[in-house]
Amino acid sequence: MDPRIREHAETIVDHSVDIQEGDRVVIQLPSEAEDLAVALHELCGERGAIPVWIAHSERASRAYLRNGGTEYETPDHQQALYEETDAFIIARGGANVTETSDVPPENNAAYRRAVKPVQEERLSKRWCLTQFPTSGHAQLAGMSTEAYQNFVWDAVSLDWDAQREFQAEMVDRLDEASEVRIVAGDETDLTFSVEGNETLNDYGEKNLPGGEVFTAPVADSVEGSVYFDIPLYRQGREIKDVRLTFENGEVVDHNAAVGEDLLTEILETDDGARRIGEFGVGMNRAIDQVTYNMLFDEKMGDTIHLAVGSAYKETVGEDNERNESAEHVDMIVDMSQDSKIELDGEVVQEDGTFVFEEDEAAGSEKDEAAASET
Structure with a gap:
């Protein structure tokens, strides 16, 4: 594992969300960020926190939104999870940044209205949104994968x-x-x-x-x-x-x-x-x-x-x-x-x-x- 991933995880856990013993933590990452998930789980274990990893897939989201029309119900079961959570760690980093480009905008708008209560619940807790560097995001930025990795790790490791x-x-x-x-x-x-x-x-x-x-x-x-x-x-x-x-x-x-x-x-x-x-x-x-x-x-x-x-x-x-x-x-x-x-x-x-x-x-x-x- 790149040591910068562990450093990134330590910044998230100690600086961004201040994970403490007994904290119930939701970690939402794409599969491409599994190394970061591993590092975060190690740190949660060391600090006595209780992590749950939710794998986020843009492909799965696209499939649902393209076939769900413009009427959605608020996912109460997801909201129930969020209500019982102390801290959220979310990282972007999917393989294809244009995966949802053919989802009708009206479907997206309808879904966002439906999940608004869920998002409000998450925003009321301790949370951190960050980035895991992937080749898809590197391509969008017009950079090589290595150059993009260096760019991300440099940006997240400032003297805060x-x-x-x-x-x-x-x-x-x-x-x-x-x-x-x-x-x-x-x-x-x-x-x-x-x-x-x-x-x-x-x-x-x-x-x-x-x-x-x-x-x-x-x-x-x-x-x-x-x-x-x-x-x-x-x-x-x-x-x-x-x-x-x-x-x-x-x-x-x-x-x-x-x-x-x-x-x-x-x-x-x-x-x-x-x-x-x-x-x-x-x-x-x-x-x-x-x-x-x-x-x-x-x-x-x-x-x-x-x-x-x-x-x-x-x-x-x-x-x-x-x-x-x-x-x-x-x-x-x-x-x-x-x-x-x-x-x-x-x-x-x-x-x-x-x-x-x-x-x-x-x-x-x-x-x-x-x-x-x-």
């Missing part, structure tokens, strides 16, 4: 305490702000309120890799237009060059150069799917290329992302209404040039550089100058 400290400044600034404005190029000028909502610091706990700060816009406050210039993969299909226009928090116009029919189906899943549930700022500069995997792409430094659909409960203040939806689809804007993030009218990032990075650099230069004078 240092990453948390780096991101804390942005968390504090967002928590103190009322209005956010995003400007990028000629096509993105978007404003929204975050008044009363909470900003979370993602440093490799629920997502591994981590590397973002995120909050929820006030649901009806989003105004303006946004062009997502970084493509995404959803339901085994590409969606590219997405443009959304918002009025009173709702998408009133949308288009995409590729995958517009799928985008339309996503937005029509339910009322909440036409509103923004998450605003995130990518701050992990160890992730420096698009791999068509949102778990990594949304964390890239010099990017922001917005998710249509559900808001995480932890980000919504007591006095604000939470946007609820069976969907949560992240889309990314490159902020590395001709762009800025404003908080209450003050620029906090311009062309990918945060103002607090500039302040820190200036302070270091002064210290060096003072040292040389003495």
Whole structure:
């Protein structure tokens, strides 16, 4: 077994979900990630936890969704398992990333509505979503299998305490702000309120890799237009060059150069799917290329992302209404040039550089100058 798999498992167990003696743990992995399952079971055994491995198969999911039509019942037996579970460990890594590309979008939307209570139950527990590097994901990223393995293991093995400290400044600034404005190029000028909502610091706990700060816009406050210039993969299909226009928090116009029919189906899943549930700022500069995997792409430094659909409960203040939806689809804007993030009218990032990075650099230069004078 590659020793990096054991290291990855230790990070998940000790840092991400903090497995303790007696914990009931559900491990959901594809068969391609069996080595990770073995390492996780070893660690659960050492810590006195009780694991159950659920093998996830995209082929099996495709077979069910292609033949199940557009009416699904909530799987109560799965929900019962989740209710009795303390921690979830989920890894992506199937052999064919386009396996579900021929599932009708309306079937997917109907199924997501049916399993929404199950997902809500899982999100209420300790959980970690991560990645196992496979040749299928390497191919999607345009990388060799070895290069992709190195990319994944490097991204999940950062100094997460240092990453948390780096991101804390942005968390504090967002928590103190009322209005956010995003400007990028000629096509993105978007404003929204975050008044009363909470900003979370993602440093490799629920997502591994981590590397973002995120909050929820006030649901009806989003105004303006946004062009997502970084493509995404959803339901085994590409969606590219997405443009959304918002009025009173709702998408009133949308288009995409590729995958517009799928985008339309996503937005029509339910009322909440036409509103923004998450605003995130990518701050992990160890992730420096698009791999068509949102778990990594949304964390890239010099990017922001917005998710249509559900808001995480932890980000919504007591006095604000939470946007609820069976969907949560992240889309990314490159902020590395001709762009800025404003908080209450003050620029906090311009062309990918945060103002607090500039302040820190200036302070270091002064210290060096003072040292040389003495």
